[in-house]
Amino acid sequence: MRLSVRRHNSSNSGQSLIETAILVPLVLLLILNAINFGYYFVVCVHLASAPRQGVEYSILGYQTPAALSLAAAGPITTNTSVSYLALQDMKTLAASSNAAIQVCSQVIGIQNAGLATQKASCTNYGSAPSPDFSAVPSDPESPNFVLHRVYVQYKVKPLIDAGPFGLITPNLTFNRQVSMRAIN
DSSP states (O other), rough: OOOOOOOOOGGTTTTTHHHHHHHHHHHHHHHHHHHHHHHHHHHHHHHHHHHHHHHHHHHHOOOSSSSSOOOOOOOOOSSTTTTHHHHHHHTSSGGGGGGGEEEEEEEEEEETTTTTEEEEEEEEEEEOOOOOOOOOOTTTTTEEEEEEEEEEEEEESSSOGGGEEEEEOOOEEEEEEEEEEEEO
16 A cells, blocks of 8 residues: 655745735725725715704794794804704714805895795805805795705715725715795
């Protein structure tokens, strides 16, 4: 009986090291992009909530039996304003300084008052560069109702840049607006 002993082939000794060196950047790329995608999702959740709460506060305000006035649109530093509330909803984001807020409310003023084309005046708040907000439309049932709107624009930079791998992760601009009607 003969025992055959196999010799270890020296040409295969570095194969697993090379495979690992090739796969590690790909696995890291997948993990980093999954983290960025999760961050984009969190931004979308906050941007869905911020204008909705802002416009609800705009038409309801802090109405109590003692104070029946609507909430002020701004400034951002006043803790009872609509713009402050919308910005506070986005404070948990990495850079809330990339946010711009437009508040359209009858408290600011009404254009074409008493006509079928009347609409609320708008004011912009925040420090995002060159927000491109659209004009607020008039309410279909004006002059009995006035359309209030809070429009939020947020410029998102990815948390983890994929620069070392030669890929460019895009900077995105998210826009979200919510409109509600208030009785004039």
